[in-house]
Amino acid sequence: MDGLTPSRVKESGPWQKLSRILSGFILPALILALWYLLSDNTLLPGPGRALDVLSHPSRDLLSCGSLFWNTAVSLIRVLLGLFIAILLGTPLGFMMGASERFRRFSSVVTELARPLSPIALLPLSIIIFKDTSFTEVLGLDHLKYSRNILNELQVGMVFILAWGGVFPVILETMHGVRSVRKVYIEAARVLGAGRLFIFKHVLFPAALPDVFAGYRMAVGRCWMVIIAAEMLPGTNSGIGYLLRYSYQLSRLDVMLACILIIAVIGFIFSRGLEYAGEKWLILRSRER
């Protein structure tokens, strides 16, 4: 198909290519320059000092672990929460999309729960789950006093992340299933397909782009939720915690470094998933 579609860019010499890539960096460079001009050595450290923090990712900071460690903790929390959200949300979304009765049955709860910010549930989840971590859930008590990632995966934290991620997954999946064109289902039926076959080969692939969009939204939400949650009581690790702690100790260079990391990871999540979706071509079914 690539041979048939005319190239969108008329001239694509090396200079045009370079200038197109560079044009995206003009604004960031301006912002960096502004930051440099506004910075002083007391209140707002310049980009140089933040970059100095960033360039030593494995150095211990404020005795709460390195940048690398805290970033990893936040990321693994998010991925675990997201995993649970996807695992629960996808089948629920399919059921709500496919069955009118199930949709009515569950709509009041989902409609009430959806706009409820996961952060609002943080105190409740601390009460319910205390500070139980996955070390205890898995019965690995001997790891409790060593530095182990499982110690940092609090059940309550994962719970609110799953909460934050599950609704975009449910709603987008449901939307995807409901907006599958009726003619595809009918065509499959008259061509002799049974219910299970239709689900597997028609309904599922037709809804997939929306399901995938739900996952993308869920990642974005989880990443926002975890940063906010780590800034509140209930944890003493993670990039959000480091951000707040460095603020309290007036180490604004560390704080700014954290902000940059959070922004870049958020960017990678959204762009990376967009790229992956198109790469795997599951978004082909958008043509409908």
Added chain:
Amino acid sequence: MSLVFTGIQKSYRDPSGKSFNVLGPMDLRVDTGEFLCLLGPTGCGKTTLLRILSGLEEPDSGNISLSSGRLGYVFQQGALFPWMTVEANVMFPLKATGVLESECRTRAAEILDLVGLHEFRKSFPHELSGGMQQRTALARGLVTEPDLLLLDEPFASLDTRTGINLQEMLRSICNRSSATVIFVTHNIEEAVFLADRIVVMGHRPGRIVRDELLDIKWPRNRLSSSFTEVLLSFRQTFEELVDPSVTLSS
């Protein structure tokens, strides 16, 4: 496969809850191997009739008797699965009925050869022209070697020349099989070119207004006097049928 239906009737409710009769009661008998065109203006219930025959809809009353056999169905444009290649679309009815993968492939290859799409088997529908998409749709309907083939205005969205090519292709494929064919269209020339027998339907409610076996020799020449004569007579039936005041209000 022969097909008899008696007293078929179907009504719908409009949004205000008033029920109106779209079809029948009507009777029709189609013989094995017959190529029947159901010709009628938009809204005369011909598509509804086809949907009832295929089991997509239940009639309110009446009886259908079908000798058992395989069913093929070709939809209007846009019913191909866009996430599947041409080949996968064509193999769908075989796979759905549990035919082995290797046999699916050989049979899909045969039918794709027949409709001239062999080299496009790995393309996706949106990469093809409208005519090629409908050839794929034909192949998907024919791949099971159906005993009853139902076609719902499959060429209505194509330009005239492409439509004519596909009509010729369809007719020559059907000549080589023993399938009973019911072809729904509102295009008079298409019906006169394709059919062994034309049933003209009128609307409100859908009913049969003319039922005639065509006596034009094969191969049919659209410019021959016998062809134009039959065409004119059906056009006349159509004109009488389509009262302008009715079409404006619908």
